[in-house]
Amino acid sequence: MNVIFAGIVLIAFVxxxxxxxxxxxxxxxxxxxxxxxxxxxxxxxxxxxxxxxxVMALFLGLMKVAEEGGLLTxxxxxxxxxxxxxxxxxxxxxxxxxxxxxxxxxxxLGLGNAATPFGIRAMQELNxxxxxxxxxxxxxxxxxxxxxxxxxxxxTGVIALRAAAGSGDPAGILPTTLFxxxxxxxxxxxxxxxxxxxxxxxxxxxxxxxxxxxxxxxxTTDGSAALPGESSEAYPLWISLLAMSTLLAFxxxxxxYGKTIAPWILPGLMVAFLGFGVVRGVAVYEAFVEGARDGFxxxxxxxxxxxxxxxxxxxxxxxxxxxxxxxxxxxxxTSFGLxxxxxxxxxxxPLSGSGAYGIMASIINDPAIGPxxxxxxxxxxxxxxxxxxxxxxxxxxxxxxxxxxxHALVTALSADLAGIIAAVVxxxxxxx
Numbered sequence: 001m002n003v004i005f006a007g008i009v010l011i012a013f014v015x016x017x018x019x020x021x022x023x024x025x026x027x028x029x030x031x032x033x034x035x036x037x038x039x040x041x042x043x044x045x046x047x048x049x050x051x052x053x054x055v056m057a058l059f060l061g062l063m064k065v066a067e068e069g070g071l072l073t074x075x076x077x078x079x080x081x082x083x084x085x086x087x088x089x090x091x092x093x094x095x096x097x098x099x100x101x102x103x104x105x106x107x108x109l110g111l112g113n114a115a116t117p118f119g120i121r122a123m124q125e126l127n128x129x130x131x132x133x134x135x136x137x138x139x140x141x142x143x144x145x146x147x148x149x150x151x152x153x154x155x156t157g158v159i160a161l162r163a164a165a166g167s168g169d170p171a172g173i174l175p176t177t178l179f180x181x182x183x184x185x186x187x188x189x190x191x192x193x194x195x196x197x198x199x200x201x202x203x204x205x206x207x208x209x210x211x212x213x214x215x216x217x218x219x220t221t222d223g224s225a226a227l228p229g230e231s232s233e234a235y236p237l238w239i240s241l242l243a244m245s246t247l248l249a250f251x252x253x254x255x256x257y258g259k260t261i262a263p264w265i266l267p268g269l270m271v272a273f274l275g276f277g278v279v280r281g282v283a284v285y286e287a288f289v290e291g292a293r294d295g296f297x298x299x300x301x302x303x304x305x306x307x308x309x310x311x312x313x314x315x316x317x318x319x320x321x322x323x324x325x326x327x328x329x330x331x332x333x334t335s336f337g338l339x340x341x342x343x344x345x346x347x348x349x350p351l352s353g354s355g356a357y358g359i360m361a362s363i364i365n366d367p368a369i370g371p372x373x374x375x376x377x378x379x380x381x382x383x384x385x386x387x388x389x390x391x392x393x394x395x396x397x398x399x400x401x402x403x404x405x406x407h408a409l410v411t412a413l414s415a416d417l418a419g420i421i422a423a424v425v426x427x428x429x430x431x432x
Contacts, residue, residue: 004390004409005312012315019320033318041314045306049299056295059117062273063102064291067095069280071273074098078243086146086189087139089129096125100143107150119147119392120298120399127400132201135404136397141196144396144408145188148387149415152181155384158360162380165364167371173380176426180385184419191414195407298399305398309390313351322347337424337432338378341369345379346420350389350413357383377431381423386416 012034019030028036079101080092090096099122106115122143130137136144155177163170277284316322325347330340338346341363349356360379364371371380389412397405 002403005308008312008316011321012312012319015321015324016315016319030319034315037314037318038311041311042307044314045310046303049303049306053296053299056117056120056299057292058295060121060295060298061288061290061292062270063099063118063121064294065277065282065284065287066102066273067098067291068282068287069277071098071276078240081237081240082244086142089137089139090126091129094125094129096122096129096139099125103143103147104150107147108153115147115150116395117295117298119143119396123396123400124298127402134402135201136402136406136408137201138192138196140397140402141406141408141411142189142192144392145192145411145415146185147396148389148392148412149184149188149419150181150387151185152177152384158380158384161361162364162371162376165361165371167364167376169372172372173377173384176377176381176423176430177384179426180381180419180422183422184385184415187418188411188415191411192407195411199406201406302395302398305394306391309394313390316351317348337428338420339375342375342379342382345382346386349382349386350416356388374427374431378423378427381427382420385423386419387412389413389416 016030016034023030077093080097083090083097083101084092087097087100099118103115103118103122106118123140126137126140126143130140153174155173158173158177159170162173274284274288277287322344326340326343330343333343334340345356345359345363348359360383363369363379364376369375371377389409393405393408393412397403397408
């Protein structure tokens, strides 16, 4: 992250300085625009973090209720055949498994606000298994790659925006988004496994505390940690297959009834979690408050990381560096199905979620383009099938003080590129 942060800032400064010296002065000089972007981005990052506090408190509170009731263990057992192969370093019933599954489920339903708290909790649990303090483990990198590329069944926010823009088929992006995210997730997993050999863990193992030595966790027959009060037996294979088949059956339902299902997801999620806790005998209010307290502390902790990355991105945009890139390759990408109007969206999405969202909104609300044109479908698919990679890196790794990210960036960007290519291919096939 040191190289990334310094590189973005340096490119922005050099670009703005070149324009300040060699180009005619406008109403606002490039360096003035850069200065203003720095201040606005710093203020905006804190506002974003303050808004995130409530969301973190809500969903980590619900997650605490689910954890107390044993839901994370149940979920981990259901898809154990897949997860133990992807994450061999994580015990099958470790809380990290359940948290990762909840994160992936929230992403699949387009619930970015819910996915972030679950993802941070998963990263915290993975960090407890990390033997190299301050360095991302293989499991952390793989989880982050899957998170940034996550298979999406129902991009609820994009569907809502398309409907507001007057689209005759607001849910028309469901098949293209699903195809793009399946491709990007496959590339993310492959890249995470491939690149890890070039980025060895190294360093010294984190010391074992006296508490860990004196209070070992009970183990299952396969050597994994067992959760208190929970049986260590796995579900039969047929139950796992049935659960996965049920999930796959949701795909056509999401495509057909996506617009109807979307408004029910968040309220239904809260009722389901609390109802599960009540049935399992959990003191839901006390558990919720305890989890919400943790969410508040985590949200405050990540503010410095948000300030750093969002200021750098704001400088990059304000300096004109993004415009230089678009002007340089826009004509070339048009011949491959990525119009110049959509190129800023593809380039900005890994850097700034709000910036990419604004570009998408302006394109689909433009009467000359509209939400149901090829470009409108493409930018909507890009918004629903790619992730704000640098933001996720800053927030997730910042929450556990990871400084050496190893191959996380190259893996996530590989998935982003795969998602962009797959989105173009799918939209060309269906809408061109």
